[in-house]
Each structure stands twice: as structure tokens, then as C-alpha cells.
Amino acid sequence: MKNLNRKQFTITITDLFVYFILPTFLLSSGILIYKFTIIFPLIMIIIFITFFARLKISYIPFDRKYLFFTGFTLLSGISLLRATSFDSYDEFFHILSGFTIILLMHNLIDDEKKIKKVIKITKIVILFLCIQFIIAKTFNFNHRAIYSNENRLTTFLVFFSPFIFSEILSRKNISNILLLSIIIITCFIAGSRFNLLAISIQMFIFFIVIIIRLKFKQKKFTLIISVILILIISIPLFQIISITGDQNLSEQRNTEASSLLLRVYLIVQGLQIIQESHYMGVGAGNIIIPNYWTRDKEKWALHNFFIHLVATYGIIALLIFLFMYYQLYKDYRFIYSFRNKIETNFFEVALLMFLITFLISSNSPSSLFELRPFYFVFGLIFVKIRSLREKIYSLEY
Numbered sequence: 001m002k003n004l005n006r007k008q009f010t011i012t013i014t015d016l017f018v019y020f021i022l023p024t025f026l027l028s029s030g031i032l033i034y035k036f037t038i039i040f041p042l043i044m045i046i047i048f049i050t051f052f053a054r055l056k057i058s059y060i061p062f063d064r065k066y067l068f069f070t071g072f073t074l075l076s077g078i079s080l081l082r083a084t085s086f087d088s089y090d091e092f093f094h095i096l097s098g099f100t101i102i103l104l105m106h107n108l109i110d111d112e113k114k115i116k117k118v119i120k121i122t123k124i125v126i127l128f129l130c131i132q133f134i135i136a137k138t139f140n141f142n143h144r145a146i147y148s149n150e151n152r153l154t155t156f157l158v159f160f161s162p163f164i165f166s167e168i169l170s171r172k173n174i175s176n177i178l179l180l181s182i183i184i185i186t187c188f189i190a191g192s193r194f195n196l197l198a199i200s201i202q203m204f205i206f207f208i209v210i211i212i213r214l215k216f217k218q219k220k221f222t223l224i225i226s227v228i229l230i231l232i233i234s235i236p237l238f239q240i241i242s243i244t245g246d247q248n249l250s251e252q253r254n255t256e257a258s259s260l261l262l263r264v265y266l267i268v269q270g271l272q273i274i275q276e277s278h279y280m281g282v283g284a285g286n287i288i289i290p291n292y293w294t295r296d297k298e299k300w301a302l303h304n305f306f307i308h309l310v311a312t313y314g315i316i317a318l319l320i321f322l323f324m325y326y327q328l329y330k331d332y333r334f335i336y337s338f339r340n341k342i343e344t345n346f347f348e349v350a351l352l353m354f355l356i357t358f359l360i361s362s363n364s365p366s367s368l369f370e371l372r373p374f375y376f377v378f379g380l381i382f383v384k385i386r387s388l389r390e391k392i393y394s395l396e397y
Contacts, residue, residue, distance in 0.1 A: 014108045018117050025101055025372050026125045026156070065331075065382055066102070068317075068324040069375070073099040075313045079283030087285030087299055091369055095284075098375030105379040112387050118380060119163055123179055126160060129153060130186040137189050150190035151364045156373035157183045158195045158202075158361045162350035163380075165206045169346040194364035198357035205353050209346070263303050263363075270307040281314035284369075301366035308367055328355060331385045334392075342391045347384055354381065 076095045080088055109118055133153060135141065161183055167176045187195050269289040273282060287308070291298050302308040310318045332355065335348045354377070368374045 014114060017104055017108050018114070018121055021104070022101075022118065022121060022376070023125050025097075026122065026376060027129070063382070063386075065324055065327045065385075066106070068320045069099050069102055069378070071320045072313070072317060075281075075317055076284045079281070079286075079313065082283040082286060084286050084288075085299070088283065089285070091284040094370040094372070098372060101372075101375050102379035102382070105376075105383050106386075109380075109383045110386075115380070115384055115387060119167075122160060122376075122380075123164070126157060127179060127182065130157070130182045133186055134182075134189060149365065151192050151195070151366070152371055154187045154190045154192040154195040155361050155364045155368075155371060157186060158198045158357060158364075159354070159373055159377040161199060161202060162353035162357075165202060165353060166346040166350035169206070169209060169349060192364050195361050198361040198364075201357050201360070202353045205349065205356070209349050266300065266302045267304055267307055269300075270302040270304065270311045273311040274307070277311070277314070279310065279315040281310065281312050281317070284312060287311055303363060303366050305362040305368050308369070312369075325355065328381070328385075331389075335385070335388050338388075338392050338395075341395060342388065344388060347388060351381065351385075 073095055076092045080092055083089060105118075109115055133150075161180065164176050164180050164183070168180070184199060187199060266289075270287075273287060273289070285299065287300055287302065288297050289300050290296065291300075302311060306318060309321065328351065332348055332351045335344055335351070338344070339348060362368055365371055
């Protein structure tokens with residue numbers, strides 16, 4: 001009876017996390033009861049209750065993949081000793097809440113059934129965000145009511161889209177095709193060139209996998225799907241190389257206000273900060289550079305994840321991140337080698353898509369440090385890898 005009650009209590013906590021905490025976390029500024037202003041106290045309450053219930057939980061995982069987010073949070077907290085404004089504490093709060101979400105996913109999402117619940121609720125959140133954005137842009141409403149920036153929204157979509165591609169490859173087609181089409185349309189309307197390029201690369205990998213890995217009977221239907229998706233994505237591809245507003249890319253290079261020149265300027269400023277800080281970083285929220293237009297010194301994000309990471313937290317943070325990335329690549333190779341022995345549902349394809357396109361889409365928003373899906377998607381990847389590794393180890397022993 002005692003074990004039964006414990007199990008029921010665990011399910012209650014997990015459901016609260018999946019159906020309330022995660023949607024609130026992913027909805028940026030939030031809507032109705034899903035408001036971020038109440039998420040952090042709730043997370044703390046869940047942790048306290050979980051600890052009080054003495055459930056069998058490894059609170060901080062010792063897997064090497066988690067090393068970056070652990071170190072990232074510690075570096076951010078230590079850097080508050082050099083805080084120059086409230087921005088430093090704000091950045092630390094976002095990083096700490098993101099790390100907490102990763103820990104909760106590690107502790108609560110511990111089997112395939114729960115992972116499917118997380119993916120399902122995430123798709124609902126994404127569908128809501130896309131429809132809200134499309135309607136707002138169509139009728140000139142305030143489309144920034146939930147996501148303050150188009151690049152942040154589309155980066156979330158492109159981070160998660162590999163999971164949708166993998167489900168289409170697993171023959172879970174109709175609803176996923178519709179959702180993927182809506183994601184592509186949203187990226188097109190937003191005009192996010194980096195994310196359009198990223199999702200185009202995902203599409204290319206998807207098409208190659210169809211040719212190489214699926215059997216002929218499977219190919220027939222999936223190839224038709226691919227053609228439809230390619231037709232949908234052809235317009236965004238044209239957007240990448242053609243018109244943005246009233247200018248094409250070549251004209252933008254000669255325009256002072258172009259986003260391309262702004263990004264180059266921010267990269268140069270970031271490299272200068274890295275050099276001046278002796279590769280140790282300036283700390284959370286302390287990147288102060290001359291405004292691109294007015295030359296007044298202001299806080300800026302650098303629109304390049306890797307340079308921003310080094311400029312803020314030093315070369316050590318970058319090395320730890322690259323170590324984590326390498327571990328994820330090793331996990332991809334490991335899972336790929338067992339693809340014919342266990343049911344992976346093409347997760348290894350999703351992981352490869354993510355690892356390649358992250359290098360592109362991570363440069364779309366001004367900063368990933370405050371982008372909550374950044375932490376969520378890595379947390380989801382970690383728990384999925386653990387689930388598949390457990391399946392593989394069960395075969396060997």
C-alpha cells in the first residue's frame with residue numbers, strides 16, 4: 001500500500017509539471033493562468049514536496065552531458081559579484097530557472113510514456129503560438145504579446161522541429177505534417193533567414209533519410225509527403241536569397257540599418273570584449289558596447305551564441321559547451337549503431353538534425369541565455385537519450 005501511494009503521488013507531480021509548469025515555461029510572457037511570474041515559486045514548491053516525499057530521485061545528474069548547464073549556472077551566479085545592474089540578476093534568474101527545468105525533467109520524465117506526454121503538450125503550445133502569430137500578423141494585432149521577438153519564436157520552432165520530422169519518418173503523419181507546415185509558414189512570415197536556412201537543412205536531411213533508410217513500400221507515401229513539404233518550403237527558401245521588405249540582401253549590405261551589418265558590428269565588438277577581458281568574460285548582463293546607431297554605450301546581446309558565451313562567461317564556458325556537444329554526437333553514433341535492434345522512432349535523425357542546425361539557428365535571436373526553449377529542448381534530448389540507452393543496456397544484460 002505504501003508503494004502504491006508513492007507511485008500515485010509521483011504521477012501527480014509529473015502531471016503538474018507536464019501540463020502546467022512546462023506550458024508556462026514555454027509560453028514566454030504567458031497567457032491566462034500560464035504566467036511565468038508564478039512558475040518559479042511553483043517549481044520551488046515541487047522540489048520541496050518531492051524532497052519531502054523522499055522519492056527515489058537523483059537530484060543533480062552526474063552524466064557528463066549535464067556538465068555545461070551545471071557549470072553555466074554556477075558561472076552565472078559567481079559573476080553576480082561583478083553585477084553592474086539589475087540586468088545581471090535578470091540573466092542569472094533565467095539561467096537558474098532553465099537549469100531547474102532541466103533538473104526537473106531529469107527527475108520526473110523518466111520513461112517513454114512521459115516523454116511522449118511532453119512532446120504532445122509541446123506541440124500544442126507550438127500550434128497555439130504559430131496560430132496566434134499568424135493571426136496577429138494578418139490582422140495587425142500585437143503579435144509580441146506572448147513572444148516579444150519573431151526570432152525568439154522561430155528559434156523555438158526550429159529547435160523542436162527535428163522531433164516532428166522524426167515522427168513523420170515513424171509514420172505518424174497527418175497531424176505532424178500539418179504542424180510542420182504551420183511552423184514553416186510562421187518562419188516565412190517572420191522572415192527569419194537563419195531559421196529558414198536551418199529548417200531547409202533539416203528538410204534536406206529528412207529527404208536523404210527517406211531515400212536511404214526507408215523501405216520501398218514506406219517510401220511511396222513518404223516521398224509524396226516530402227514533395228508537398230518541399231513545395232511549402234520553396235517560398236521560404238526564396239525568401240532567404242531574395243527580398244526582405246523592399247531590399248534584397250545585396251542592397252542590405254549597403255544600408256547602414258541592415259541586420260547583416262549590425263550582426264557584423266556586434267561580432268567585432270564581442271571579439272574586442274573577449275580580448276579585453278583576457279578570455280575570462282565580463283559576467284552576466286555586463287556586455288556594454290556603443291549603440292550601433294547613436295554610439296551611446298548600452299547593454300547589448302551579440303546575436304552570436306558562441307561569441308556571446310565567451311564574452312560573458314569566458315573561454316571555459318565555451319569549452320564545456322563544446323564538450324557537451326561532443327558527448328551528444330557520441331550519443332548519436334551510439335544510438336545509430338543500435339537502430340536495427342531497438343525501436344528508436346528515428347530519434348537519432350532528430351538528434352543529428354538538431355546538432356547541425358543549432359549552429360545556425362542559435363545565431364538568430366539576440367541571446368539564447370534568456371530563451372527558455374534553449375534549456376527545454378536540451379533537457380528533452382537528455383531524457384530521450386537516457387531512455388534509449390536503458391533500452392540498449394537491457395538488450396546487452
